[in-house]
Amino acid sequence: MSDKALVRVEHLNVFFPVRGGLPFEKKKQVEAVCDMTFEIRQGETFGLIGESGCGKTTLANAILGMRPPTSGKVFFKGQDLYALKGKDFKALRRDMQMIFQDPLSSLNPRFDVLDIISEPMQIRGGFSEEEMEARTVELLEMVGLSKEDLHRHPSDFSGGQRQRIGIARAISLHPAFLVCDEPVSALDVSVHAQILNLLMRLQKELGMTYLFISHNLAVVKSICSHMIVMYLGKAMEWGPTDKIYKNPVHPYTRALLDAVLDIDVDNKKEKKLIQGELPSPIDPPKGCRFCTRCEYATEKCRTEAPPTVKVEPGHYCACHFAEGCVSEA
Amino acid sequence: MSTKNKCPFGKRVLKLLKGIAGIFIKIWKHPRGRVGLIILLVLAFCAVFAPLITRYDPYDVTARCEKGLRPSWEHPLGTTISTGQDIFSMLIYGARVSLAVGCITGLCIACLGCLMGILAGYVGGWVDTLIMRIVDVMLVIPTLPLTIVLTNLFGKSYFMIVFIFTLFGWVGLARVVRSQVLVIKNSNYIKAAELAGAGTWRIMTRHILPGVSHLVIMSTCLTSAGIMVAEAGLSFLGLGDPTAISWGKMLAEVQSGGAMLFGYWWWIAAPGIGIFLAVFSLMRIGMALEEIFNPRMKRVSSGYKLFKSLNSSYIQEVFDSMNDEDRPETDPGREGGQA
Numbered sequence: 001m002s003d004k005a006l007v008r009v010e011h012l013n014v015f016f017p018v019r020g021g022l023p024f025e026k027k028k029q030v031e032a033v034c035d036m037t038f039e040i041r042q043g044e045t046f047g048l049i050g051e052s053g054c055g056k057t058t059l060a061n062a063i064l065g066m067r068p069p070t071s072g073k074v075f076f077k078g079q080d081l082y083a084l085k086g087k088d089f090k091a092l093r094r095d096m097q098m099i100f101q102d103p104l105s106s107l108n109p110r111f112d113v114l115d116i117i118s119e120p121m122q123i124r125g126g127f128s129e130e131e132m133e134a135r136t137v138e139l140l141e142m143v144g145l146s147k148e149d150l151h152r153h154p155s156d157f158s159g160g161q162r163q164r165i166g167i168a169r170a171i172s173l174h175p176a177f178l179v180c181d182e183p184v185s186a187l188d189v190s191v192h193a194q195i196l197n198l199l200m201r202l203q204k205e206l207g208m209t210y211l212f213i214s215h216n217l218a219v220v221k222s223i224c225s226h227m228i229v230m231y232l233g234k235a236m237e238w239g240p241t242d243k244i245y246k247n248p249v250h251p252y253t254r255a256l257l258d259a260v261l262d263i264d265v266d267n268k269k270e271k272k273l274i275q276g277e278l279p280s281p282i283d284p285p286k287g288c289r290f291c292t293r294c295e296y297a298t299e300k301c302r303t304e305a306p307p308t309v310k311v312e313p314g315h316y317c318a319c320h321f322a323e324g325c326v327s328e329a
Numbered sequence: 330m331s332t333k334n335k336c337p338f339g340k341r342v343l344k345l346l347k348g349i350a351g352i353f354i355k356i357w358k359h360p361r362g363r364v365g366l367i368i369l370l371v372l373a374f375c376a377v378f379a380p381l382i383t384r385y386d387p388y389d390v391t392a393r394c395e396k397g398l399r400p401s402w403e404h405p406l407g408t409t410i411s412t413g414q415d416i417f418s419m420l421i422y423g424a425r426v427s428l429a430v431g432c433i434t435g436l437c438i439a440c441l442g443c444l445m446g447i448l449a450g451y452v453g454g455w456v457d458t459l460i461m462r463i464v465d466v467m468l469v470i471p472t473l474p475l476t477i478v479l480t481n482l483f484g485k486s487y488f489m490i491v492f493i494f495t496l497f498g499w500v501g502l503a504r505v506v507r508s509q510v511l512v513i514k515n516s517n518y519i520k521a522a523e524l525a526g527a528g529t530w531r532i533m534t535r536h537i538l539p540g541v542s543h544l545v546i547m548s549t550c551l552t553s554a555g556i557m558v559a560e561a562g563l564s565f566l567g568l569g570d571p572t573a574i575s576w577g578k579m580l581a582e583v584q585s586g587g588a589m590l591f592g593y594w595w596w597i598a599a600p601g602i603g604i605f606l607a608v609f610s611l612m613r614i615g616m617a618l619e620e621i622f623n624p625r626m627k628r629v630s631s632g633y634k635l636f637k638s639l640n641s642s643y644i645q646e647v648f649d650s651m652n653d654e655d656r657p658e659t660d661p662g663r664e665g666g667q668a
Contacts, residue, residue, distance in 0.1 A: 064524060090526040098524055106517035110539050116518075120525035169521065 005039040005075075006177055006209045007063060012036045012072035014055070014062050018282055030281045032058040033069075034233040040177075040226075045203065045210040047224030047241060049217065049256070053278055055233040056213045060179045063211065065093045076177070094124065097170035099199075101182040103162035107154040113140070114150050117168045124173060139168040142205075143198060160191035164198065171202060179211045184219065196223060217260050221245055229253050232281055232289040239315030249309075249317040251294050288320065296321060352546065355621050362617025368610035372603075376424040383418035387574050397591070406595050411586040419574050420599045426575035427607060430487055430560045434494045435553030439545045442499035446506025447533055447541070451514055460503065467500040473559075480568045487570045490563060494556050502548050506541050513540045543622040550615035554608040561604050576600040 014033040032055040040046040050056050061067035063074055065081050074081045076092060084092055097120075100106035107116055117139055118132040127135070137147050143164040154162055163183060170178060180199065184192045200223060203210060214220050220227055221241060228238040229252065237250040248254045255274040276293050285291050291301040300320055309322035356362035375382060386392060396413040398404050406416035449460040476493050483489050513519065513536070522532055563569050564577025565584075579600035583589075588596040 066520065066523065093524065094526050096524070098521065100517040100521070102517065106521055108516075108518040108536060119522060119527075123522070123525045123527045123531065166521075173525070 004042045006042045006077065007040040007211070008075040009036055009038055009063065010073045010075070012059070012062060012074065013070045014058050014067060015070045028282050031233050031284055032281060033062060034284075036072075036230075036235055038228055038235070038238060040209060040211060043203075043207060043209055044225045045212050045223050047220035047227030048211060048213045048230060049215065049220055049227055050230035051215065051278055053281070054230045055281075056230060057181055059230070060098070060181055060211065060213055064096050064098060064179060065089065094120075094173055095175050096177045096179065097173070097175040098179045098181060099163070099166055099170050099183045102186050103159055103166050104154065106166050107162060109154055112151045112153055113145075113165060116154070116165060117172055120169065120172050135172065136168075139172055142171075142202070143168045144194075159187045160194060163187060163191075163195055167195075167198065167202070171206060171208070174206065175208065177209045177211070179213070181213045182215070183212075185214070185216065192219070199223075217256060229256070232278065232284055234289050235318060236290065237315075237317045237319075239312070243312055243315045247311070247315070249311050249315075249322050250290075250319050251296055252290050253317075288318075352618070356614055356617050359617040359621060361613050362621075365610040365613025365617065368606050369614065372424055372428060372607055372610065375421050376428050379418075379421045379425060383415065383421050385415040385418040387414045387419045387422050397593075399593075400595055406599050407593065409582060409586055409596065410588065410591060410593065411582065416579075416596055416599055419579055420576075420603055423574050423576045423579055423600065423603060424607070426487065426570075426573050427557055427560065427577070427604070430491060430575070431553040431557035431607065431611075434491045434498065434556040434560075435549045437491060437495040438498040438502060438552050438556075439549040441495060442502025442548070443506055443538070443541065443545045445499060446503040447510055447537055449503065450507040450510025451533055451537055452529070457507075461507070464500040464503055467497060470497065472497045473562075476563065477566070477568055480563070485568060485570055487573065490560060490569065494559065498552060498556070502545070502552070505544055505548070509541045509544060510537055513537055543618070547615055547618045547622065550611050550618060554611035554615065557604065557607055557611075561600075576603045 012033055013031075013035060015029040015031050018028040018030060034055075036059060038046075048056050048059065058067060062069045063076075065074070068082060076096065079092060081089070081092065111119075114133065114136050117136045118127075121127045121132050121135065133150075136150065140146065140149060145161065145164055145168070149157075149161075154165065157165065167183075183199065184195050187195060196219065199210070202208065212220065212224055224241045226239065227241045227244060229236045229244070229250065231252050237244060237248070237253045244253060245257070248257055252274070259273055274293050279285055279289075279292050285302065287303045288294070288297070288301040288306045291297040294301065298320075304320070306318045306320045306322075309317050309319065311317050311322060353366070356366050380386070385394070393413040394404065394408045394415060396408060397410040398408040398413075400407045404415050404417065406420065408415055409419075445460050445464075449457045472494075475497075476490075479493050480489055519532060519536055522536060527535075560569065560575065561577030561580065564575050565581045567581060569575060569578055577600070580597075583593075583597050583600070586596075588594075
């Protein structure tokens with residue numbers, strides 16, 4: 001693994017204006033992604049963890065060039081993605097592809113498998129019919145489907161097979177960077193491992209870099225080298241996966257780890273589960289965003305934004321009380 | 330696109346033809362659709378091969394017969410009292426004008442409505458706002474009086490009638506298409522295509538247009554039927570093309586020629602049955618298509634649908650019902666009274 005950063009995100013903000021409200025009233029906005037800074041190195045699998053509605057998918061869209069950010073920059077292969085226009089932008093973005101959560105809605109029900117997988121090739125151009133068909137067969141075999149499936153439609157396949165088709169389409173033009181937006185959460189548990197193994201095998205064979213979005217901590221633990229924990233649009237804790245799992249500092253990370261179901265019946269350690277709902281991102285809490293649900297929250301947490309604290313080399317946390325953990329560790 | 334990418338144009342045309350053939354086969358397999366298809370094909374055959382079916386040419390002013398003849402083997406429906414034209418030949422030739430005006434207007438409305446709906450739905454932003462405001466304005470303009478005024482202003486021709494009906498007919502379809510496009514637009518396969526670098530045109534033609542095609546095909550059938558009735562009404566009022574022979578114009582002559590006075594009931598019935606058969610067949614096909622595309626519609630009685638079809642709000646209704654499965658069935662009689 002080289003240390004070169006493939007994707008670098010700098011102070012990325014994505015706000016959505018809220019429609020409605022009274023005239024002359026201060027315009028409200030949803031702070032979907034707020035001040036995110038991180039980099040994804042060549043060849044690694046980067047985990048992005050968070051509850052539903054915390055801005056994971058918005059962040060992924062912003063990185064992919066689908067959602068222009070309010071401010072901040074996205075660098076891909078050293079180039080500022082949003083500074084490029086027209087052809088250059090499309091050419092650079094073609095090196096990034098995405099695998100979607102719901103495999104059915106990501107495949108056009110009117111297309112057959114050949115059309116679906118060869119679509120990126122058709123769009124780029126430069127392939128003859130025969131080349132496209134040959135390449136599609138090759139891709140199908142790579143993802144574990146067969147040549148007979150070439151002229152079938154998405155409705156003929158099971159969830160896992162549909163996801164395989166989605167993966168084949170995503171890798172058809174040899175992208176360098178693949179965003180997996182909860183690729184297994186809509187599938188049966190028995191299929192999870194198959195799809196994850198397929199993704200890992202393809203990464204090894206094709207040398208791709210993954211941004212892996214998930215709310216499943218077990219999956220992230222097993223495949224990601226670095227991770228970032230997001231809450232309400234902000235990064236709570238980030239660093240190498242094993243360090244975070246070994247020494248979770250932020251109360252939110254701890255709560256998430258506690259919420260993982262354990263089959264181990266004998267392990268009767270006390271679990272602290274978070275109470276309440278995610279607050280509205282339209283009017284996020286001042287200070288630390290987690291303060292409404294944090295059991296350690298003090299007056300300081302409610303008024304002051306927490307500093308970034310270096311827990312260990314490479315492992316950071318945004319919490320007022322992280323300093324204490326540093327000495328503990 | 331590079332030149333190396335051979336566009337399989339012939340293949341795509343073949344695929345399209347196959348799709349159209351598939352739709353016809355489906356209508357044929359549908360019991361009520363088959364009736365409509367047979368009637369429409371017979372009418373279309375009459376229109377196309379009119380000179381082979383009748384010996385008389387009603388447009389030929391030099392070849393007039395004796396006036397006011399009763400039905401005989403020579404003249405199956407007699408001749409007109411005023412001009413001595415053969416009524417059967419008028420009926421057959423009238424199919425040409427009536428069907429052509431109805432179907433051409435239906436197709437024009439389908440194209441324009443589809444284009445506007447897709448533009449509004451997919452491009453969004455100010456394009457959407459502009460088109461939808463135009464639609465709002467168009468919807469509240471009463472069409473018939475305006476048509477009368479415009480035909481008087483710009484001359485009475487069928488081109489004008491097609492133009493005016495198209496101008497005011499596309500709005501309903503555009504609204505329906507737009508709402509469907511908004512659904513398709515948010516699906517992930519559009520996003521995947523955008524990620525792969527697909528342009529707006531490609532996404533509109535390859536992904537969105539096939540997704541709304543069933544709406545457009547259905548509305549073409551139903552609006553064609555409505556336009557035929559409207560054209561007959563205009564011609565009856567003397568606002569159609571004065572040189573052409575259409576079923577509506579025949580009805581106008583029935584009235585001016587005094588058919589009621591002499592008891593020439595066959596003269597009155599002939600154009601009426603022509604209009605009825607054309608509209609009935611198109612309605613049947615439209616309803617069959619609707620049941621093919623949306624099997625849930627089968628529950629609603631066809632009488633209700635027929636009455637609703639005469640309202641322009643009909644198509645909107647159909648798609649409302651898609652979202653709202655538990656809509657109570659309305660009494661057909663009451664609806665008929667309102668229609």
